[in-house]
Amino acid sequence: MFRRVSGLLIAVVLAASACGTSDTSDTSGTAAAPSASSGAPAASAPAATELIVFAAASLTGTFTELGKTFEAAHPGITVKFNFGSSATLATQITQGAPADVFAAASPATMKTVTDAGLAASPTVFVKNKLQIAVPPDNPAKVESLKDLTDPKVKVALCAEQVPCGAAAIKALDAAGIKVTPVTLEQDVKATLTKVELGEVDAALVYQTDVIASDGKVTGIAFPEADQAINDYPIAVLSKAPAGPLAQQFVELILSQQGKDVLTKAGFQAP
Amino acid sequence: MTLTAQLRITRAAFRLDLDLDVAPGEVVALLGPNGAGKTTALRLLAGLTRLTDGHIILDGLPLHHQATEKRPIGMVFQDYLLFPHLSALDNVAFGLRCHGTGKAESRRQAAEWLARVGLTDHAGARPRQLSGGQAQRVALARALAIRPRLLLLDEPLAALDAHTRLEIRSQLRRHLADFDGATVLVTHDPLDAMVLADRLIVIEHGGVVQTGAPVEVARRPRTDYVARLVGLNLYRGVATGNQIKIDDVLFTVAERLDGPAFLAFAPSAVALYRTRPDGSPRNLWQARIDGVERHGDNVRIHLDGPLPAAADITPAAVAELDLTPGQNIWASVKATETHIYPA
Amino acid sequence: MRETERMPVAGRLPWVLVLPAVLGLVFLVLPLAGLLVRAPWSTLGQRLTEPQVLEALRLSLVTATIATLICLVLGVPLAWCLARLSFPGRRVVRALVTVPLVLPPVVGGVALLLALGRRGLVGQWLDSTFGITLPFTTAGVVVAEAFVAMPFLVISVEGALRAADLRFEDAAATLGASRWVVFRRVTLPLIAPGIVAGSVLCWARALGEFGATITFAGNFPGQTQTMPLAVYLALETEPEAAIVLSLVLLAVSVIILASLRDRWVNSP
Numbered sequence: 001m002f003r004r005v006s007g008l009l010i011a012v013v014l015a016a017s018a019c020g021t022s023d024t025s026d027t028s029g030t031a032a033a034p035s036a037s038s039g040a041p042a043a044s045a046p047a048a049t050e051l052i053v054f055a056a057a058s059l060t061g062t063f064t065e066l067g068k069t070f071e072a073a074h075p076g077i078t079v080k081f082n083f084g085s086s087a088t089l090a091t092q093i094t095q096g097a098p099a100d101v102f103a104a105a106s107p108a109t110m111k112t113v114t115d116a117g118l119a120a121s122p123t124v125f126v127k128n129k130l131q132i133a134v135p136p137d138n139p140a141k142v143e144s145l146k147d148l149t150d151p152k153v154k155v156a157l158c159a160e161q162v163p164c165g166a167a168a169i170k171a172l173d174a175a176g177i178k179v180t181p182v183t184l185e186q187d188v189k190a191t192l193t194k195v196e197l198g199e200v201d202a203a204l205v206y207q208t209d210v211i212a213s214d215g216k217v218t219g220i221a222f223p224e225a226d227q228a229i230n231d232y233p234i235a236v237l238s239k240a241p242a243g244p245l246a247q248q249f250v251e252l253i254l255s256q257q258g259k260d261v262l263t264k265a266g267f268q269a270p
Numbered sequence: 271m272t273l274t275a276q277l278r279i280t281r282a283a284f285r286l287d288l289d290l291d292v293a294p295g296e297v298v299a300l301l302g303p304n305g306a307g308k309t310t311a312l313r314l315l316a317g318l319t320r321l322t323d324g325h326i327i328l329d330g331l332p333l334h335h336q337a338t339e340k341r342p343i344g345m346v347f348q349d350y351l352l353f354p355h356l357s358a359l360d361n362v363a364f365g366l367r368c369h370g371t372g373k374a375e376s377r378r379q380a381a382e383w384l385a386r387v388g389l390t391d392h393a394g395a396r397p398r399q400l401s402g403g404q405a406q407r408v409a410l411a412r413a414l415a416i417r418p419r420l421l422l423l424d425e426p427l428a429a430l431d432a433h434t435r436l437e438i439r440s441q442l443r444r445h446l447a448d449f450d451g452a453t454v455l456v457t458h459d460p461l462d463a464m465v466l467a468d469r470l471i472v473i474e475h476g477g478v479v480q481t482g483a484p485v486e487v488a489r490r491p492r493t494d495y496v497a498r499l500v501g502l503n504l505y506r507g508v509a510t511g512n513q514i515k516i517d518d519v520l521f522t523v524a525e526r527l528d529g530p531a532f533l534a535f536a537p538s539a540v541a542l543y544r545t546r547p548d549g550s551p552r553n554l555w556q557a558r559i560d561g562v563e564r565h566g567d568n569v570r571i572h573l574d575g576p577l578p579a580a581a582d583i584t585p586a587a588v589a590e591l592d593l594t595p596g597q598n599i600w601a602s603v604k605a606t607e608t609h610i611y612p613a
Numbered sequence: 614m615r616e617t618e619r620m621p622v623a624g625r626l627p628w629v630l631v632l633p634a635v636l637g638l639v640f641l642v643l644p645l646a647g648l649l650v651r652a653p654w655s656t657l658g659q660r661l662t663e664p665q666v667l668e669a670l671r672l673s674l675v676t677a678t679i680a681t682l683i684c685l686v687l688g689v690p691l692a693w694c695l696a697r698l699s700f701p702g703r704r705v706v707r708a709l710v711t712v713p714l715v716l717p718p719v720v721g722g723v724a725l726l727l728a729l730g731r732r733g734l735v736g737q738w739l740d741s742t743f744g745i746t747l748p749f750t751t752a753g754v755v756v757a758e759a760f761v762a763m764p765f766l767v768i769s770v771e772g773a774l775r776a777a778d779l780r781f782e783d784a785a786a787t788l789g790a791s792r793w794v795v796f797r798r799v800t801l802p803l804i805a806p807g808i809v810a811g812s813v814l815c816w817a818r819a820l821g822e823f824g825a826t827i828t829f830a831g832n833f834p835g836q837t838q839t840m841p842l843a844v845y846l847a848l849e850t851e852p853e854a855a856i857v858l859s860l861v862l863l864a865v866s867v868i869i870l871a872s873l874r875d876r877w878v879n880s881p
């Protein structure tokens with residue numbers, strides 16, 4: 001037990017050091033399908049029937065749908081998902097969790113995995129953009145980012161330690177606006193809940209979250225959001241037990257069909 | 271009468287019906303076996319248990335509708351129930367404080383009471399540092415300090431060892447003599463009752479079976495329980511003149527009486543014979559030895575047969591008669607050592 | 614004197630008990646050892662003096678203490694009612710008291726928002742009548758902590774009340790003490806060890822509270838960011854800082870509880 005605890009901590013430390021460096025390394029990722037995934041040893045993959053995908057929690061709806069599409073196209077194959085916080089998933093992968101594909105919500109978390117030599121050449125497959133989320137009745141009459149500076153408007157932001165918080169700071173900086181939030185939430189879902197319950201008048205969350213909320217919050221686009229776009233990279237893991245299947249799944253995500261499903265959910269093509 | 275009470279309570283497995291009158295300064299002991307309802311009677315008087323029916327009048331004022339804390343009572347519990355977190359002095363002062371006396375004055379009076387029970391040196395002691403006898407005295411001081419009109423004592427000496435008991439009993443007797451209110455004492459120890467009480471009320475199965483002065487009750491027990499308590503053999507029969515027939519045995523007695531009567535005699539009055547004695551001694555019957563046990567300096571022989579009885583004889587006599595359990599034997603009692611009274 | 618009276622029955626240790634006990638202790642302490650081994654000792658002093666750390670620590674101690682006091686004021690009478698009064702539905706009430714124990718704290722936080730939030734059942738009225746909104750305030754932190762921690766106090770105190778000898782209360786009544794005086798001067802001192810134990814549990818739970826707090830009160834440094842919230846967010850980016858914060862929280866609570874124990878629990 002002791003070794004596992006300390007091992008986990010090492011992984012967390014690694015993830016942290018990855019976060020500390022800049023995100024630029026991943027901006028080179030293009031839409032071109034990577035020819036990598038060479039690490040998958042064909043010999044150790046005798047007719048895989050199972051594909052294991054680790055994906056960021058924000059991808060739950062879209063990836064589940066695309067997983068069914070994949071199963072339909074590959075009879076006898078089952079796609080299993082592990083959705084969660086990208087940082088947690090990255091830790092699990094570096095700790096040896098058996099996974100074929102990793103789709104992260106930020107380049108930084110993906111870098112943890114590539115730095116550990118467990119994946120090569122990740123590809124950015126979608127981008128996610130911030131919106132101002134307000135309750136449907138918009139009690140504070142928020143219309144633009146500037147309205148959030150009004151001290152009477154209660155604003156929730158994600159904590160700067162989590163991706164949506166970092167993005168919010170970037171956007172606000174770009175707009176040259178200083179907002180004093182009443183709370184810095186631990187993740188985007190918690191932030192959204194505060195808006196849904198009307199505890200705050202506005203929050204900065206991802207466009208996909210607004211769409212997923214199914215009308216419980218209203219999204220307001222703002223131009224400065226373009227300054228803080230979040231990239232989602234995907235990669236086949238080098239030890240992928242399912243081998244070529246993993247590559248085929250990534251190809252589906254990058255295909256027009258995949259793009260359609262993702263953009264419908266509010267993601268943007270890279 | 272200071273106290274007039276009709277205590278009635280009916281529960282699924284228990285019933286109590288007891289009339290009680292206690293004069294000022296009088297000590298009445300409720301005597302009875304376990305489960306007879308003695309403690310319940312005290313709790314009814316204290317208001318800790320609710321009356322089903324009846325009343326409690328103290329000094330002409332009805333008490334039964336009042337909450338416990340409003341009743342002018344003092345109570346000493348069987349295991350004293352001194353508050354473990356308070357010193358002896360504060361235990362005694364507790365009731366005074368509750369009655370609105372100031373802190374300093376309460377402590378002053380409490381100290382007086384502790385002096386009266388001879389515990390000045392232990393005023394600061396916590397209850398667990400006190401001996402049983404000391405704790406009993408603190409409990410008594412605590413109950414008396416609030417100057418109650420009715421003092422309730424629940425088995426006040428039961429938790430003490432034999433030696434301490436003797437000493438505390440005589441002290442208690444003195445304190446009770448000084449107390450001018452009514453006292454109701456519950457005990458199952460006849461000696462406590464005899465020494466402490468002016469009057470006994472014997473309760474069995476929730477009802478009164480006998481009342482009277484201690485000497486009267488001791489001389490003329492009316493139930494097996496009382497007879498056992500006071501150490502007498504007791505029988506019920508029908509008397510004609512100076513004879514009474516108990517079962518098939520005809521006793522000749524010194525007193526004259528007609529009709530249903532009790533016959534009582536002490537175990538020491540019984541004489542035992544291995545064979546039927548010569549001549550024709552009266553009051554002779556045959557019995558079987560059921561048990562033999564030491565009883566003080568003598569030996570008590572339990573006799574079985576038509577007339578179960580206890581007989582006290584000397585150890586020398588036991589050896590001489592070579593008595594063993596199961597053996598058949600003859601027993602007799604002298605007419606002058608019997609006592610009969612109307613049933 | 615007591616010691617010699619209570620000589621052990623036999624010289625042999627009862628292994629059946631000692632072995633699981635040792636395993637249990639190891640199980641509890643090992644994760645702590647993990648933290649200690651990984652702690653960045655060299656930068657410890659510097660991290661400790663960071664104003665945000667001290668701020669979060671101060672906030673944690675203050676809110677946990679106030680929450681415990683609130684739990685005492687409300688929880689002891691509640692425990693008394695459960696232990697001493699018989700009323701219809703008492704079992705249901707007792708079960709309801711344990712709800713915060715069973716509820717995942719985050720759900721508890723949402724429930725608090727639905728009740729006391731700006732648009733909540735009662736919160737709406739609080740806002741419109743008194744202009745009070747609890748979420749995102751330090752008071753909100755106290756509310757969330759009290760909600761989650763109160764069952765620990767109520768259950769401990771109710772247990773103590775049930776174990777206490779009722780006849781002491783009878784004795785006090787015969788001495789003229791009203792119910793309130795009986796409660797204050799006899800019952801409370803008698804169950805003091807139970808109350809102390811319950812308060813300790815309650816305080817410790819409040820100190821470590823995370824889910825309900827972050828959900829109901831949010832997270833803002835100096836206002837609602839307690840140590841557990843700071844720890845959680847630090848874990849996202851700076852695990853070393855998270856370890857330091859955890860150790861600080863642990864050390865402070867251990868020191869406080871140990872000193873309290875000596876003062877309160879050992880006295881009669």
